[in-house]
Amino acid sequence: MTLEPGSVAIIQLAWARRLGLDDDAFAAAAGDRIIHADDTARTVQFIRLFGNSALVGPQWALDAAAGLPDGELAQHGTLLTLTRDHSGHGLGASALFFADDLPLRQPSGELTVSQGSPEAVELEAFCPPDDVNEVSLSDLEHRFTIMHMEDGRRTPVACGAYTEWEGILAQMGVLVAPQWRRRGLGSLAASVAAHEALASGLTLQWRADVSNKGSLALARSLGFTAGGIQTSVLLG
Structure with missing residues (x-):
């Protein structure tokens, strides 16, 4: 089934709040990756949502990921490699459906x-x-x-x-x-x-x-x- 046009905005709002971003972060991204540093985070997360992406984690992780395309960051192995020196271990990659x-x-x-x-x-x-x-x-x-x-x-x-x-x-x-x-x-x-x-x-x-x-x-x-x-x- 096809989502109603307003549903995508609702989903993006929920994820923005879940990740600690501004409410309009995904809507305003216009295809650019959203970067959010949180040095207290116990996880590093990459999210691709209806064509826009976000990377959330400590600043050192964001620096290590700079220049990598979304397709690579979506791979669990890539995030494991980036976080190896900080004992990163698997939470995996999950497909999102709505x-x-x-x-x-x-x-x-x-x-x-x-x-x-x-x-x-x-x-x-x-x-x-x-x-x-x-x-x-x-x-x-x-x-x-x-x-x-x-x-x-x-x-x-x-x-x-x-x-x-x-x-x-x-x-x-x-x-x-x-x-x-x-x-x-x-x-x-x-x-x-x-x-x-x-x-x-x-x-x-x-x-x-x-x-x-x-x-x-x-x-x-x-x-x-x-x-x-x-x-x-x-x-x-």
């Missing part, structure tokens, strides 16, 4: 959804640690867990969740138990969470590691629009 509306996915039968934390925690116990860490349900305030009923017992099988960024964006995540994947439950859980967020007046954001083909494909299948990339390293 939506201001999505088609509503309808379940084929009766659906039981829990908004409790214990169910989401139980679901995480069924999933590989890498998946749990990438989605990080514990960081997503609003959780909608699909429950499977069998022999009177409720088992969590998928969870769609979001948390608010700057009161503007709904940062989303979806986790599905391995044995329940490839059945459309991820799409269904994402749709439930997404429409709750949209009903609250938020614009949707989806971040997926650039190597996570499943998450990238799910974002596209749901109707999200690609908007950029975020590459980050954590400083030692």
Whole structure:
């Protein structure tokens, strides 16, 4: 689906605030890279957003990156090299997707959804640690867990969740138990969470590691629009 014209400005505003920039930083960039020095930062971040880019971190990192094109800074290996002497280590590169509306996915039968934390925690116990860490349900305030009923017992099988960024964006995540994947439950859980967020007046954001083909494909299948990339390293 295509974003409404005003949605891009809303997304850029949220990211500008998230990065500690002026509200109009992305809108005023006109294709020039935004440079923001923060010598107290524990990360170095490069963001490419709807054609404009920003590099945020300590001054020494900005100096080291001077002259490098955006395409190189978007590579996680480049930021690791630049920060090697400061114990930079991986946070990775994530593709950014956005939506201001999505088609509503309808379940084929009766659906039981829990908004409790214990169910989401139980679901995480069924999933590989890498998946749990990438989605990080514990960081997503609003959780909608699909429950499977069998022999009177409720088992969590998928969870769609979001948390608010700057009161503007709904940062989303979806986790599905391995044995329940490839059945459309991820799409269904994402749709439930997404429409709750949209009903609250938020614009949707989806971040997926650039190597996570499943998450990238799910974002596209749901109707999200690609908007950029975020590459980050954590400083030692």
